[in-house]
Amino acid sequence: MIQTVNLQKLFATEEVETTALHGISMDVRDGEFVAIMGPSGCGKSTLLNILGLLDNPTAGEYHFYGTEVSRMSERQRAQLRKGSIGFVFQSFNLIDELTVYENVELPLLYLKTPADERKARVEEALTRMNIMHRRNHFPQQLSGGQQQRTAIARAVVAKPKLILADEPTGNLDSANGEEVMKLLMQLNDEGTTIIMVTHSPYDAGFAHRIVNLFDGKIVTENFHV
C-alpha cells in the first residue's frame, strides 16, 4: 500500500529552478496496475524515482507500506528498496559485463539468498520470461526484446511487492512491446503491484487506472474495470 501526500520536487541548478512535481497526492492499492501518462517533461520519471525510493521529495509525505520514507537517508532507502521493489527501464540498464543469468542473479546476491535457492529462483524467472535458452549470453548479444525480458526477470526474481517500469516498451517494436505488456499483466494477476510510465495509450489500456500528469500535477485519473 503506497500513499503520497502533496509531494513536491524542486530541481535547483545555478541558473534555473525547475519544479518537477507540484503537489502529487495519490494512493496505490496492493495489487493495482497503474499507468502514468503525460507529455514529455511533465515529471513522470521524477515521480517514479521518488516512488522507487531512488530519490527524496523536496516536500510532502510518502508512506511506503506504512513507513514514512520521505526524509530517509540514502542508506535507509537502499535497505528498504532491496527485495521489495523491482525496476524496469526503457533503456534496459543491464550490466554489459554480466551474462543474462548473472544479471538476473544480482538482486539475490545483495539479499544474500543461499546459493541453491538462488539458482532455483533465477532459473524460474528466466523460464517465465522465456529467456532461459540465452542464459549464458551477454546483453550485447541479445535483441531489444530479449534484453527487456531479462530486465523484467531481474525485476521479479526477488519477488518484490512493487514493480516500477519507466517506458518499458519505449525502445521495442510492437510485437516485443506486446509480449512485455503480457508479462507485466501476468505478474499483476499474481498480485504484484505495478506502476508504469508510458507514452502509449495502447499499453496504458492494460492498466486498472491511468494517472494523467501535466506540469507536475495530476490532472485526471481514469479507471478501467
Place this chain on the structure above:
Amino acid sequence: MLHNYLKIAFRNLWKHKTYTLINTVGLAVAFGSCLLLFLTAYHELSFDNFHTNGKNIYQLYNQTGLSNKGVPMPAPLTTALKKEFPQDIKHIVRVVSGGTIRYGDKSFSKTVRYVDEPFLQVFSFPTQRGARPESALSSLSSVVLTETAAKDIFGSENPIGKTLSLQDETGWKPFVVSSIVADYPDNSSFRFDMLVRFEADPTYQLNKDNWDDSYHTVFLQLADNVTQASFEQKLRGVVKKYYAGNLSNLKRDGSQPDENGDLYSLRLLPLRDLHFDPEVGTAEVPPVKKSYPYLLLIVAGFIVVIACINFINLSTARSLTRSREVGMRKALGALKSQLFLQFWGEALLISLFALTLGGLLTYGLLPVFKQVFRSTTSFSYFQQPAILISLLIGFLLITFVAGGYPAWFMARFNTIKVLKGGISLNRTSILRNTLLVVQFAIATLLITCTVIAWQQINFLRKMPLGYNEDQVISIPIRGSINGRQMLRLLRDRLSQQPRILSITGAYKNFGRGLDGSTVTSIMGFEHNNHSVQSHWQIVDYDYLKTLDLRLIAGRDFSREYATDTTTSVIINEAMAKALGDRNPIGALMQVDSGRAPLQVVGVVKDYHHESLKRKIQPNTLIMDQGWPIGYALVKIAPDNVPATMAMLKKTWEELDPNSTFQGSFLDENTDRLYKAEERLSQLFISAAIVAIVLSCLGLFAIAVMVMTQRTKEVGIRKVLGASVLSIVALLSNDFLKLVVAGIVIASPVAWYFMNQWLQDFAYKIDIEWWVFVLAGLLAIGIALLTVSFQSVKAALMNPVKSLRTE
C-alpha cells in the same frame, strides 16, 4: 558475492584491455623501478650499520678553521688520549695500510691493515675459526685473515697456525695466522683481507713519539654514557695541551676560527656517517653525499606519484563506462560502502598483480642493474622483516589512494542520473587536469635536473687536468722488488723501446688505480713567519716529462745535480703563492727542523693532483730517498696501445714473477674518483626516463578517452567543414595548456635545487636559460607526439561513421 565481484572485475579488465595493460604495466614498471631505487638507497644508507657497537664508534678527524678537514693523525696522539680519558674511551684503534704478502714462494696482492689490538672487539667482523676477537691480535706476530683471503692463500689447508711472510720497507717478516674472520659485507666502509698489529708496522718505531708525522687514521669506541658533544668538548682541552705550537702559528697567520671560536679542533665523525662524508670517509669505498640516497627515494616517490596519477585518471575516466552498473547496483539496493569496497578491491587486484610483476621485474633486472650502475646492493634486503613490512604498508597506502579515490568517485555516482545515462567525462576534468599538470611538472623537473647534472659531470670529465692522462699508465709496485729498484729495472729494459716514451715513479697515484687505494700526505712547516701546508709527492726523474707538466720557472730535476735527490723541490703555482716569496726559485723551506732546508728549483703550472671536487692545493714534488716509490708511471706512444700494454705486462711479470701487473691509464683512475657521482646521475637519468614514459602512457590513455568522448563533436565539426589540421589543433590544445602549466611550475623549482646541488662543487657550470627551454620543448614535444597520435586519428575519421556510433 565475492565470486560475482571477481567475475565482473576480470571481465571488465579483459574488455578494456588497453587500459588494463597501461594500468598494470605502468604500475608494474613504477613498482619495479621503485624497488630498485629503494634497494640502492637502502644499501647506501645501511653502510656500516652492522657493527654491534656502532652507535659508540667514531672516527677522529681534525679541522682547521671552518672547513679544512684532515684524517691522518700522529701516533703519539692515541697514547695521549688514552692517558687523558681512561674512563671515556673504551677502545681506541689506529689503522694504516701497507705491505705485500708471501706464502711459500707465491706472493699475493692483498689489502693488509695494521690495526691496534682491540680492532675486532670494536668492529663486528665475526670470527669463523681460530682465536676469539679479544685474543686474535694479542701477539705482535699474529695475522688475521678473512675467509676469502684464507681460501686464496691456503686453499683447503687449515690456515690456523700457518706462517705467512709480510713485506715492508725493511724486508720480509713472518706472521702466524691466529684467526679467520667472516668477509666484510658489501655495505662495509672497511675493506681488508688481513689484519696485523699496528705496532708491527716498521714506521711505527720511527713515529711513535713523533707529533709531526700524521700517517694513520684513528677510531674510538666511547663508553656508553659518553656523548659525541661532551667528548668533543673534552678534545678542545687536548688541543690546547698538545697542539699549543700549532695553535699559536695559526693565530699568528690570522687563520679564521670555526663556529666555536677554535682555530684547530679535533672532532668525531659517527661511524654511521663515515660513508657520507667525502672528506673524512674511507678511500676504499668512495663516500657519497647523504642527500643522494634520499634523492633516489624522492625520485622513487615521484615515480609512484606519476603511476598513481595515471591510475586515478584512468580509473575515473574508465569508471564512466561502468556508471550504468553502479546505477543498477544502487537501484537493487547496494550500499555506497559495498560499491566502494567492490571497486577498491578491483584496484587492489590490479595493484597486487602489478606488484608481483614489478617484484619479478626487480628480481630479474637486478643483476643487469647492478652491473650497469656498479651497485653492490642485494635483493636479500627484502628478507628483513622491518623492510618487508614497511614496503607492504607503503603498497597498501598507495593502493588506498590510487584505488580509493576512483572507487569513492564511482560509489558516489547519482543513481538517477546514471540510469538516465547522463554522466560525462567533463565532470572530473578539474581533478584530472590538476593531476596531469602535477605529472608533467614532475617529469619536466626530472628532465631539467638530469640535463643539468649531466652537464656538470661532463664538465668535470672534460675539464683539462693539466697533465697527460690518456697516454700515461700507472702501475702499482706491490711485488717483492722495492720500488726504486723496480724503476731501475724497467728503465733498463724499456728505454730502447720506441713505443715507451718516458718512465718515472711516484709515491702517490693519480685518482684511484686498480689497487683501489688513494693516499694523501700533507706537510706543514713555518716559512717566513707564517705556516704553510703542502701536499707532498715523492717523485723520480722524468716526472714532469712523463706527465707533461709545464715548467713555468726554474728547472726540472736532473741527474746532473747531486742535491736533487736530497734537498731540491719543485712546487706548483698554488704552493708558490702560499710561500709568498717574490721569486720562489731558490726559496728555502725549513720543513724538518733537524735537517737541511729544502730549496725550490722549479715551479710547475697548477694541475689537478687531487679530485676536481677540491680547488688546487699547494703541492710539492721531491725526490727524497727516504720515502718509498709506490707507482711506476709510464708514458706510451698513442698508437697500438694494446700491444704496448701487453708488452709492458710481459716485461713487468718477467722482472718480478711474484707480482701481478695492475697497470691502468690515469684517465681511468681519475674517472674512478667520480664513479659514485656518475653512477648516481646515470640512475637519475634512467629514473627520469621511466617517469617521462609513465607520464606519456597516462597522457596517451587520457587522450584516447577524451577523443572517444569527442568523436561526435569532431564528426559534426567536419560535416560543417573544419579541416583536419584545425581539429588536431583543437584537440591537442587542451593538453598542451596543461603541459605548459607543468613546465612553468617545474622550472623555478629545478633551478633552485640544481643551484643548491652545484654549490658543493669547487668547479661548476653556470645554469643556462636554454636548459629550461630545452627541457620545456622536450616535454611539449613528447606530449604533443603522444596526444597528436590520437587527435590525428580522430580528425581523420569518417564523420558519417563517427556520427552513427552515437
